[in-house]
Amino acid sequence: MSEPELLPLLDSLPTERRDAARNRELLLDAAQGLVERHGPHSVTMDAVAAAAGVGKGTVFRRFESREGLMAAVLNHSETEWQAQVMSGAPPLGPGADPWDRLLAFGRSRLETTLLHAEMIREAGRAGMRSFAAYSFVAMHTRYLLAELGVTGDLPILATALLAPLEAPILDQQVTIEGFPLERVYAGWVDLARRIVGRDADPPESF
Amino acid sequence: MSEPELLPLLDSLPTERRDAARNRELLLDAAQGLVERHGPHSVTMDAVAAAAGVGKGTVFRRFESREGLMAAVLNHSETEWQAQVMSGAPPLGPGADPWDRLLAFGRSRLETTLLHAEMIREAGRAGMRSFAAYSFVAMHTRYLLAELGVTGDLPILATALLAPLEAPILDQQVTIEGFPLERVYAGWVDLARRIVGRDADPPESF
DNA sequence: AGCCTAAACGGACCGCGGTCCGTTTCGTAT
DNA sequence: ATACGAAACGGACCGCGGTCCGTTTAGGCT
Structure with missing residues (x-):
């Protein structure tokens, strides 16, 4: 059988891979945390990557830029x-x-x-x-x-x-x-x- | 004798040294030239320093920042x-x-x-x-x-x-x-x- | 379970803004 | 002319934003 979607297209079509979604969450939380604890200027891309436990490239793939x-x-x-x-x-x-x-x-x-x-x-x-x-x-x-x-x-x-x-x-x-x-x-x-x-x-x- | 100023304070007091003034001119012209010829984003501090024939430090001393x-x-x-x-x-x-x-x-x-x-x-x-x-x-x-x-x-x-x-x-x-x-x-x-x-x-x- | 490909990953690498400090130059006082 | 202190100079150096590409992984198909 080939029913590609059981639930009728609930989410945006080019569905986001699970790891990608998880990392997006991790990164956003990490960034928010940094902002709250040390102010916006402390949010460097390396720092947020490290805090989220992912590579720097991932940050840029998710959010384009700082x-x-x-x-x-x-x-x-x-x-x-x-x-x-x-x-x-x-x-x-x-x-x-x-x-x-x-x-x-x-x-x-x-x-x-x-x-x-x-x-x-x-x-x-x-x-x-x-x-x-x-x-x-x-x-x-x-x-x-x-x-x-x-x-x-x-x-x-x-x-x-x-x-x-x-x-x-x-x-x-x-x-x-x-x-x-x-x-x-x-x-x-x-x-x-x-x-x-x-x-x-x-x-x-x- | 100690008459420190012959002309009664015509210019701003902490008088600018001659080389400093000359370099300010050079840098401004260089920057303006770069803007006109290649657009504002082409104005890098190294480029303008080079174009003016001065060191990079000088650019920052004169203008603080980009x-x-x-x-x-x-x-x-x-x-x-x-x-x-x-x-x-x-x-x-x-x-x-x-x-x-x-x-x-x-x-x-x-x-x-x-x-x-x-x-x-x-x-x-x-x-x-x-x-x-x-x-x-x-x-x-x-x-x-x-x-x-x-x-x-x-x-x-x-x-x-x-x-x-x-x-x-x-x-x-x-x-x-x-x-x-x-x-x-x-x-x-x-x-x-x-x-x-x-x-x-x-x-x-x- | 095993395969296959598109997608995601990660970190080495690059260019630029900004700093630092040893060296040079200006301007003055003698 | 000479000496001297203050100010200006220049370029090596650093951190960060952004890119690139070889490696890993998710997840559909058989």
């Missing part, structure tokens, strides 16, 4: 964060009204980005989060803007609203210019207000 | 651009009304950044232009916003307006997402409009 590895580690926390947005408690999650969700979203994004700033920077180009990750925040922002009745070129407008929350700009403001976090956030809220077109804070319903 | 060297090369064009803004022809230079100047400013910034995108990226952290360079655009933007009667936290607002024109964000939009340049620019104008508070295009005076 930046790729960093991005993969980031992806972990990013995924958890996405879950909070899509199905967590309001106001970040669904349920609150769009404006409150937008504010919570900005706040959370600000803090998360700052928290991972170092790793994002070390992930270099891929560190603006893998394209998929960026797509998610962009999409969610477009959705909230649409919900708030904003008209215009939403993809571009969403990018403009997100830009000040990206790591390099935040870095500039907080680390280099020394602006306090609350001021940066307040500024972002003001920006959102201007983009959405709310005139000052709403008088809180009735 | 990123520093890149930033120095960038600084050249940046300075010329600043001159255009401060004393060039309108609408970029002084003379036009603030709104037109702001539009010209954004347009010019967009094009310049895109032109040097590769080098900016390779200049890494220092590539958001040396702090001095960033200060200039930030200051000019604040000035124009103030001139346009915008109130609020101008430093933060200026950053927000400039952020979508920074290299990483532009890169994302143009190179990765493939948005045409004109669309990105139009989006930026719309952003400016919302921040400044103009309702649609002004009816062109009377």
Whole structure:
């Protein structure tokens, strides 16, 4: 008999060999561990290979480059964060009204980005989060803007609203210019207000 | 006699030795030449040292790091651009009304950044232009916003307006997402409009 | 169980960024 | 002109990211 797949294609087709999958896990754990214990800059490819007990070549085959590895580690926390947005408690999650969700979203994004700033920077180009990750925040922002009745070129407008929350700009403001976090956030809220077109804070319903 | 300075402190005090100054010139020219002839990625520290006919150590003493060297090369064009803004022809230079100047400013910034995108990226952290360079655009933007009667936290607002024109964000939009340049620019104008508070295009005076 | 091939493995090897330190040069004071 | 200290020089050296290729292994087929 030749039934090549008993379970109807559940996993991605060019199925990953068992040892490969195992090593991917080992490497990711090793990398994460190094980050937590000694900071991102301590994550050298040799170190993570040694910590995982595999050869250096394997690290590169799995993750392309050091930046790729960093991005993969980031992806972990990013995924958890996405879950909070899509199905967590309001106001970040669904349920609150769009404006409150937008504010919570900005706040959370600000803090998360700052928290991972170092790793994002070390992930270099891929560190603006893998394209998929960026797509998610962009999409969610477009959705909230649409919900708030904003008209215009939403993809571009969403990018403009997100830009000040990206790591390099935040870095500039907080680390280099020394602006306090609350001021940066307040500024972002003001920006959102201007983009959405709310005139000052709403008088809180009735 | 001990008059240590005949000309009353004209130059920066810890005066640069003649050979040092000469080598700085040689190195900058060499680097610029390499960039023009073979692109930024061809600029290796050994190559630029060899091209300038000096030792590798000298390159590092003058420019700290590869990123520093890149930033120095960038600084050249940046300075010329600043001159255009401060004393060039309108609408970029002084003379036009603030709104037109702001539009010209954004347009010019967009094009310049895109032109040097590769080098900016390779200049890494220092590539958001040396702090001095960033200060200039930030200051000019604040000035124009103030001139346009915008109130609020101008430093933060200026950053927000400039952020979508920074290299990483532009890169994302143009190179990765493939948005045409004109669309990105139009989006930026719309952003400016919302921040400044103009309702649609002004009816062109009377 | 034994075979066979595609895939994964691992570590020697290379180039480049960055450091270090013994040597040379500049500029001044005599 | 000479001497001398500070500053600049240059290139050997090191660690790390990334590649290459000969060897090993997973896992389907008979």
